[in-house]
Amino acid sequence: MVSYQVHCQMMEIISxxxxxxxxxxxxxxxxxxxxxVVVVASYWLWKSRNARLFHxxxxxxxxxxxxxxxxxxxxxxxxxxLDLYNYAVFDYCDMAASTIRxxxxxxxxxxxxxxxxxxxxPFVIERYIATVRSKSYEHSGCxxxxxxxxxxxxxxxxxxxxxxxxxxFTDPFMDYCISFKIGVFGSTEVIHSLGVAxxxxxxxxxxxMFRKNEKLRSKRLTSSLxxxxxxxxxxxxxxxxxxxxxxxxxFLTAQMTILLFIIYIGQKIDTTxxxxxIELNAGYPIYAVGSIVILFRRDRxxxxxxxxxxxxxxxANHNIYFxxxxxxxx
Numbered sequence: 403m404v405s406y407q408v409h410c411q412m413m414e415i416i417s418x419x420x421x422x423x424x425x426x427x428x429x430x431x432x433x434x435x436x437x438x439v440v441v442v443a444s445y446w447l448w449k450s451r452n453a454r455l456f457h458x459x460x461x462x463x464x465x466x467x468x469x470x471x472x473x474x475x476x477x478x479x480x481x482x483x484l485d486l487y488n489y490a491v492f493d494y495c496d497m498a499a500s501t502i503r504x505x506x507x508x509x510x511x512x513x514x515x516x517x518x519x520x521x522x523x524p525f526v527i528e529r530y531i532a533t534v535r536s537k538s539y540e541h542s543g544c545x546x547x548x549x550x551x552x553x554x555x556x557x558x559x560x561x562x563x564x565x566x567x568x569x570x571f572t573d574p575f576m577d578y579c580i581s582f583k584i585g586v587f588g589s590t591e592v593i594h595s596l597g598v599a600x601x602x603x604x605x606x607x608x609x610x611m612f613r614k615n616e617k618l619r620s621k622r623l624t625s626s627l628x629x630x631x632x633x634x635x636x637x638x639x640x641x642x643x644x645x646x647x648x649x650x651x652x653f654l655t656a657q658m659t660i661l662l663f664i665i666y667i668g669q670k671i672d673t674t675x676x677x678x679x680i681e682l683n684a685g686y687p688i689y690a691v692g693s694i695v696i697l698f699r700r701d702r703x704x705x706x707x708x709x710x711x712x713x714x715x716x717x718a719n720h721n722i723y724f725x726x727x728x729x730x731x732x
Contacts, residue, residue: 416489422677423486426681428682435687437472437475440472440690447468450701458547459528463524466521469517470515470516500574502571518686565590577673595662598654598655602651657689
């Protein structure tokens with residue numbers, strides 16, 4: 403157990419650090435901006451006409467993904483807000499956070515992150531099944547989506563529980579709320595290493611499935627109209643999802659790799675620098691806003707593409723339509 407005097411000295415160092423203060427203010431503002439953006443995105447996911455291009459199973463997986471963002475931002479606002487308030491109001495010896503408070507909000511903070519990173523696994527599984535069952539998948543129900551959401555939540559809960567398995571409640575106070583020891587490799591680092599491998603492997607699998615969909619499309623140009631429609635719907639949603647897959651794999655691979663490096667050099671740098679690097683590296687608010695804006699723009703581009711496609715069909719030679727129908731019946 404750390405002595406009361408040591409807590410006071412450490413809190414003086416942390417609370418008076420301009421780097422820590424600026425970092426917490428920046429992350430607090432980013433989280434305050436990102437939280438309503440996530441709420442709007444969640445509403446759009448269910449109400450937008452163009453969002454209906456996605457299968458209900460994809461929508462469910464994305465909803466859990468957004469829920470992870472929401473939990474992370476909510477807990478982050480409380481954590482950073484309370485820290486900044488305590489630094490401004492209380493004496494050094496009275497501003498340390500209780501261990502229970504740290505556990506409650508930091509576990510939510512981490513659970514949100516793990517839900518976001520866990521999206522890759524059910525996402526790849528769902529797209530694989532959609533590719534294999536491309537003839538009938540568009541008419542299937544939401545059972546797979548519910549199962550994938552359960553898998554997503556299970557991965558998030560399990561990985562968070564493992565990370566907090568060594569969390570100590572011996573000391574009633576913590577100088578700064580964090581789930582792992584500085585410079586010490588443990589279960590958290592193993593999970594992040596697996597996470598990096600998962601993101602890379604998942605992106606490779608998604609690229610394989612995207613190309614397979616393209617090949618299926620070329621092979622089924624003369625198939626039945628219903629099968630062609632199902633394949634076209636799958637391909638349209640997959641193009642948008644490819645953008646998401648790129649963003650997800652690039653950000654999470656970089657974020658997790660940098661975090662492992664920060665933990666590795668943790669004991670070689672001062673505590674305030676370490677805290678600031680850890681918080682800045684967890685740039686999920688910026689990632690959330692950036693990815694949502696990019697996907698919104700992609701949605702608008704899809705809408706324009708659909709309109710142009712309809713105009714092309716209206717002005718096209720109608721004899722081509724009957725030729726395709728005749729081929730479909732042969």
